[in-house]
Amino acid sequence: MTLRVDSIVLRELRIPLRTPFRTSGGTTTERRVCLLELLADGETAAWSECVAGERPDYTAETIDTAWHVIETYAAPTVLGREFLTPRQTYEALSWIRGHPMARAAVEMGYWAMAARRQDVSLATLLGGVRDRVESGRTLGIDDDPDVMVERALAAVEAGYRKVKMKIEPGRDVEPVRRVREAIGLDVALSVDANGAYRLEDSEHLARLDAFGLTMLEQPLPARDFAALGELQKRLATPICLDESIETADDVRTMLALGAGKIVNIKPGRVGGFTESIAIHDLCLENGIPVWCGGMLETGLGRAYNAALASLPGFTLPGDLYPARDYLARDILDADGAGDVAAAAPAREKAGSHASFIPVPDGPGVGVAPDTTIVDERTQREVRLG
Ligand code: MG
Secondary structure, three states, X not given: OOEOOOEEEEEEEEEEEEEEEEEOOEEXXXXXXXXXXXXXXXXXXXXXXXXXXXOOOOOOOOHHHHHHHHHHHHHHHHOOOOEOOHHHHHHHHOOOOOOHHHHHHHHHHHHHHHHHHOOOEHHHHHOOOOOEEEEOEEXXXXXXXXXXXXXXXHHHHOOOOEEEEEOEOOEOHHHHHHHHXXXXXXXXXXXXXXXXXXXXXXXXXXXXXXXXXXXXXXXXXXXXXXXXXXHHHHOOOOEEEOOOOOOHHHXXXXXXXXXXXXXXXXXXXOOOHHHHHHHHHHHHHOOOOEEEOOXXXXXXXXXXXXXXXXXXXXXXXXXXXXXXXXXXXXOEOOOOOOOOOOOHHHHHHOOOOOOEEEOOOOOEOOOOEOHHHHHHHEEEEEEEO
């Protein structure tokens, strides 16, 4: 069996968020979703999603840089070529420096295609061991701590057992204290700064140690490994690295410098599943717990993430809650039947706990976009190959 894709249809869709989502980097009100349809022998072989954001406020990539790189470099590299495994597509694309989200969108599509050809689920092909994965709920920043408390309580009420708060200088200790008091100690609480602080803030950040946080995610800028190592010495709260980790080698740097104790793996951020698995395996060998972060993906992107999160080292709850909770309109089936997280039988199988998300068990990625919704939302489209 070989993997060959003849053409890729690249689409941009626009979908408003239900509520603006604010991090220390900026506010998102509308997702510009980049979808790839991989075609072989005139038929759809796989759908995949590029998770790059609207602005370069998470990492350097945006949907526009990703679109350019996929169209000009990534697609021409793979189209028409015969690959034996999806890992070979990762190797083929590795001449492209940087642009991991652009490369990942192509590489992950090949993984889904390979799984479908073998009639197994993507989770099985990746080496997954779980049929459901736990999710927490992430809260964007709000100037009003009462609103943060309200959102945290709503998440707990909905059944989530982990809440993550975005923080930034000036909106940290006080809202965290308020939320911790409101939800109590039985609910896991973590915070994510998206690189907004500096080592000089270490005394201030140490005040967060009082709240029994599961982790402080990415307190300092991505490449500041030495400073992260120094900060970790001054904090009791474990540091989790997100933006810092683009390759398994970054994990080696983290370990060498003591720059973090937990890793957030997002397949888009690291160039796809091949590198995600390498990072996962290295963390597992070194006793570093990992979890799967989110990029406000559609239900399609979330299904890819759920498959990855079924691997054994993903021992902490991920950001895998349903896309329909934040997108005004998901792209999976209109009635929600295709939404793995909303499917009633699946929910029943997973128990009544909202915090458990079933891992799709159909062949391939296990979900497909509703083409009517895709067509309605498409703003631009190009056929490559
Ligand atoms: Mg993060």
